[in-house]
Amino acid sequence: xxxxxxxxxxxxxxxxxxxxxxxxxxxxxxxxxxxxxxxxxxxxxxxxxxxxxxxxxxxxxxxxxxxxxxxxxxxxxxxxxxxxxxxxxxxxxxxxxxxxxxxxxxxxxxxxxxxxxxxxxxxxxxxxxxxxxxxxxxxxxxxxxxxxxxxxxxxxxxxxxxxxxxxxxxxxxxxxxxxxxxxxxxxxxxxxxxxxxxxxxxxxxxxxxxxxxxxxxxxxxxxxxxxxxxxxxxxxxxxxxx
Ligand code: ADE
Numbered sequence: 136x137x138x139x140x141x142x143x144x145x146x147x148x149x150x151x152x153x154x155x156x157x158x159x160x161x162x163x164x165x166x167x168x169x170x171x172x173x174x175x176x177x178x179x180x181x182x183x184x185x186x187x188x189x190x191x192x193x194x195x196x197x198x199x200x201x202x203x204x205x206x207x208x209x210x211x212x213x214x215x216x217x218x219x220x221x222x223x224x225x226x227x228x229x230x231x232x233x234x235x236x237x238x239x240x241x242x243x244x245x246x247x248x249x250x251x252x253x254x255x256x257x258x259x260x261x262x263x264x265x266x267x268x269x270x271x272x273x274x275x276x277x278x279x280x281x282x283x284x285x286x287x288x289x290x291x292x293x294x295x296x297x298x299x300x301x302x303x304x305x306x307x308x309x310x311x312x313x314x315x316x317x318x319x320x321x322x323x324x325x326x327x328x329x330x331x332x333x334x335x336x337x338x339x340x341x342x343x344x345x346x347x348x349x350x351x352x353x354x355x356x357x358x359x360x361x362x363x364x365x366x367x368x369x370x371x372x373x374x375x376x377x
Pocket of ligand 1: 230231232276277278279282283284285288
């Protein structure tokens with residue numbers, strides 16, 4: 136079970152502040168998860184604290200240099216540890232638009248498999264490929280678009296992971312009935328008042344008939360997914376065909 140997340144970043148305070156709210160802050164305060172922030176620039180050895188340089192061959196923009204990245208990584212891991220089996224050592228994930236797309240299923244697997252995760256946030260045009268070769272286990276993307284850096288992506292991923300830790304969300308039912316938990320969106324939900332601006336809560340939901348409510352929720356979830364996310368809906372149909 137995930138216990139600790141390290142962040143290697145040029146803007147660690149942004150991530151710290153971004154994750155200091157609501158249930159995620161509570162999970163930290165109660166010790167469910169520990170977050171450790173590492174400033175990559177602290178590992179620069181020159182007097183100007185340079186971390187980036189031009190791209191060999193004349194590519195656009197600047198890259199974060201391999202030595203500062205490796206040294207900052209070595210402050211939270213080691214090559215001896217890297218040789219250990221996955222699951223018994225910190226798992227290094229570089230946030231990058233080149234990575235595998237983050238999904239709820241992948242998040243669940245990460246939380247279950249690893250005690251420690253190291254998120255590395257690239258900035259500028261990216262990172263020297265040798266850092267990836269040497270230290271990174273996997274690259275993760277949060278969507279098919281390009282952010283200015285990995286910090287926001289690391290915050291998104293952390294929120295998803297921490298939310299899955301037992302006890303972060305008060306009622307574990309909330310997790311098991313999440314949108315996407317069964318591959319479907321959640322059925323529409325309502326709270327008081329029963330009628331608002333001429334729109335009534337579907338009658339079945341106030342009937343007290345638990346079986347009828349469960350059936351309605353299931354049907355709604357299916358219908359909503361088919362309408363709003365036909366891509367997900369077809370994925371599920373394919374799964375059932377197998
Ligand atoms: N860094 C820049 N763009 C990104 C994305 N889409 N996902 C993760 N990290 C990124």
